Amino acid sequence: MKVKRFSSMDDLYSHAVATIVEAKNNGATTFGLATGGTMEPLYAKICKTDIDFSHCISFNLDEYVGLEATHEQSYAYYMNKHLLNQKPFLASYLPDGLAVDPLVETARYEGLLQQYPLDFQLLGIGQNGHIGFNEPGTSFASLTHLVTLEESTRQANARFFSSIDEVPRQAYTMGIQSIMRAKCILLLAVGEAKREVLERLLASDYTEDVPATALSKHPNVMVLTDLQEEENKL
Numbered sequence: 001m002k003v004k005r006f007s008s009m010d011d012l013y014s015h016a017v018a019t020i021v022e023a024k025n026n027g028a029t030t031f032g033l034a035t036g037g038t039m040e041p042l043y044a045k046i047c048k049t050d051i052d053f054s055h056c057i058s059f060n061l062d063e064y065v066g067l068e069a070t071h072e073q074s075y076a077y078y079m080n081k082h083l084l085n086q087k088p089f090l091a092s093y094l095p096d097g098l099a100v101d102p103l104v105e106t107a108r109y110e111g112l113l114q115q116y117p118l119d120f121q122l123l124g125i126g127q128n129g130h131i132g133f134n135e136p137g138t139s140f141a142s143l144t145h146l147v148t149l150e151e152s153t154r155q156a157n158a159r160f161f162s163s164i165d166e167v168p169r170q171a172y173t174m175g176i177q178s179i180m181r182a183k184c185i186l187l188l189a190v191g192e193a194k195r196e197v198l199e200r201l202l203a204s205d206y207t208e209d210v211p212a213t214a215l216s217k218h219p220n221v222m223v224l225t226d227l228q229e230e231e232n233k234l
């Protein structure tokens with residue numbers, strides 16, 4: 001796992017854009033995308049470039065259960081607002097939060113991922129080490145599945161809703177194995193709240209207790225962060 005630390009947010013996000021451009025220039029056409037606060041400045045920057053995704057396919061990591069695509073806090077809405085309306089892809093896939101049968105929906109999504117293997121996967125990280133919505137304890141062999149969100153994840157995401165009660169309790173997420181199949185992974189860990197989990201990730205204890213540590217066994221992962229190494233640490 002390579003790590004690059006930035007003292008300027010602008011440089012960090014410019015580097016992330018450059019990494020995506022480089023992947024595209026090297027032939028990447030299938031992109032796994034993430035949502036969340038960390039990704040907003042990235043998508044804003046991408047929208048200001050002339051990057052053309054019109055021959056590419058996107059897959060989102062996850063979607064809340066129970067929210068329509070038109071709901072302002074659904075990830076479908078987020079993606080249209082922050083990226084896809086301005087930078088359309090040939091096709092963009094997300095799990096369907098309103099699917100009637102979770103088993104059918106997770107099989108459908110995983111099937112699409114296997115049909116269009118990911119060249120590139122963008123990741124944020126939760127304070128509890130989740131990637132996608134793979135909460136601590138998720139099997140590293142997991143495929144796309146239905147999850148019950150941890151209370152800490154609901155609390156962290158409550159800032160986007162008018163109250164914690166409105167935060168869905170379940171979500172669909174790509175599994176750890178679905179993520180690990182991507183050829184190249186770019187993880188952004190931004191902000192002081194991510195310091196502890198970043199340290200755990202970089203300490204590379206490979207443990208399902210910290211889902212992101214699965215990445216330590218991936219051959220092509222780049223982590224970008226604004227967090228500097230703490231001085232005087234033995």
Ligand code: F6R
Pocket residue numbers: 033034035036037038039061062123124125126130131132133
């Ligand atoms: C979102 C996702 C999550 C977020 C993580 C960090 O699609 O998969 O794993 O990346 O919760 O969220 P922010 O960026 O809001 O801190």
